[in-house]
Amino acid sequence: MRSIPLLNVDATTVFDDVAAAKHLQRRRRMHDARTNVLAAYQEYIEAVPEVGGLAKAVLTDQQKEAMQHAFSVETAPMAALRQKLLKRTCVARCPFCGISESSTLDHYLPKEQYPEFSIFPNNLVPCCAVCNTRKRDRILDEDTNVRMFLHPCYDAIAVLEFLSVRTRVEADALVISYRLVQPEGMADLTFQHLSSHFKELDLADRYRRMGLEHLGGQYPALRRAYGVGQHAERVAEKLIEGAEDFEEISGVNYWLAKLYRALAANVDFCAGGFEAVRPQPV
Structure with missing residues (x-):
């Protein structure tokens, strides 16, 4: 449970580089989704840390698949982003738990529900496999409608002993x-x-x-x-x-x-x- 700095990288450039590295069909689908995806990026930034209630971007099923594929099937630009996110000394230890090595990337807003944020650097949190598995695709508590997990890049908890x-x-x-x-x-x-x-x-x-x-x-x-x-x-x-x-x-x-x-x-x-x-x- 600790804060980590955002990776200093341009999200638009990441999107364009990953899209350009995909095969023709998915490249076209990502290109067609680009305006809505980048608009969603801006909405995310304006809403943080309370991003749990964000409206989903208007994407076709094919565009959603292309965005998820952009993360799951790595291109050279996506592999480079993963390396940059995980290899920083400040995130060597999982920010969710403070126990284990950060060896995976968690989608704070799950890519299954928000495919538009599949390769958005601000939504990718270095973490350990245990925390990633326990967090799964959950965002809001069904009873309270409150976010279930802290966002290490945005939830700044005051220096109070809790x-x-x-x-x-x-x-x-x-x-x-x-x-x-x-x-x-x-x-x-x-x-x-x-x-x-x-x-x-x-x-x-x-x-x-x-x-x-x-x-x-x-x-x-x-x-x-x-x-x-x-x-x-x-x-x-x-x-x-x-x-x-x-x-x-x-x-x-x-x-x-x-x-x-x-x-x-x-x-x-x-x-x-x-x-x-x-x-x-x-």
Whole structure:
């Protein structure tokens, strides 16, 4: 759940280059759709971030197929756009979840419903395969008519703390639970978007599982900090230092930063309870 910059590329040029690289029949269909597609691009830009209710462009079935084909069956210009979108360092980690590598492109407005945005760079979000699969072709919640997912390029969430973590050591196991808390100053609609995004991408459980896996790798360092003198305060200091490093790079709501701060405040964990994350021999 983090913002990413838009790719600095001209969408009209992308459209023209991809169309020119298609075979004659689809090239003609894209050319005939060009005016309506570019008009849809402008409507998208004017509506962001609330693009979920955009009217669909008037396209024939053949033009819709040509637009979808432009993304699905790559030409050299489309391959170049994909490379530019995915290879930026700022999007190496999935902006939807903040966990995994960005290895796919998600159509924020699904190409099946909005084929006009199939190759629109602003609608293509680098993300991990898990988030892409979970998001699927959904846009608006059927009950509330609210967007179900944040748009990483346009939803600018203020620097307010909304992610919370609870931890406890129980029967030689570390129990971690993530949840969202609406901070003072955050609009209700923004929190609705955030809550839906968090729920639909199953971030609470994914953060929990990845947190436990991550801590297993930190076990030797925690054990050294504790030492033979059983210095719980050194463990807490190390965790706070790690949290500050994460916050400096990824913000106060980064899931690992929150986990480190919660563990630093957990007396049981710092006083030897970290043995619960000790990796088991394979």
